[in-house]
Amino acid sequence: MTRYRFLILNGPNLGALGKRQPEIYGTSGMDALPFLVHKVLGDRTDEVELSYFQSNSEGALIDRLEQAREEGMHGVVFNAGAYTHTSLALADCLAWINVPCVEVHLSNVLARSEPLRQKSYIGRHVIGVVAGFGMMSYALAVQALVQHHEKE
Template identity: 40%
Template sequence: MADDPHKTIYVLNGPNLNLLGTREPETYGHATLADVERLCVETATRFGLVAECRQSNHEGVLVDCVHEARVKGVAGIILNAGAYSHTSIALHDALMGVKIPTVEVHISNIHARESFRHHSFTAKAAFASICGFGIDGYRLAITGLAAKIGATTDTKTDITAQA
């Protein structure tokens, strides 16, 4: 964990995301959760941030992570709540209660899927929602969160600055 919690962001992944790479690859692709976490850590580092990645299949654990983020004073949250996005008023209320800048991410385009996936409770508690970009959505979410919280690119670790 980072020494400065104000430079830490939480990347929270919900149910079934531990199955990435094998679960419905035609919808979610072949990247694994480890690939997602690596991408998040690398992207956060570009902005001088530390990504702390967690995954749980349990709604209450995710709520506890959101509460912990407030207690620890983290700078922001990237949340892929999976199916809980469409059902969890508890996650919505937790996010609203902590008032931490949050970006919701979905690997697939939830609006092009079954109608029950079109509504997201957690999106209403986030300042932005990104879907349909595959795991690159996490990179986009961290970039947007970094801009929101005023984190700037660390040119020593920014691969685009080295070109």
């Protein structure tokens, strides 16, 4: 009964979720996401199919975004990691692929002490941003994509 196919896309250093700086990013890894999506979507969970991709390489992330377009993905939940704050190339890709995208951050980047982390190059090319809720940020982004499609 899948209605929506979403890509969960993670950038650099996010392959170590649950282990990397747990005081900032929490102790849960991607394996917690299906449970969290079920918590948010409830009985509608079976309407969503999630694909996962993580890379430390900017080019591989761009290739995967272009592939998501070719596959007809209904949306992307994108935690670009540090590339959020530095990558014009990812912003350019999001500007043309025409796939709804929600920017995700585990921490509240606006509350971080480094001013650079408060700037997002990809933000102007996404339908929304979810930040500061740990792994639940991903589940909330999935919910936002479902709601986005139901408004159409």
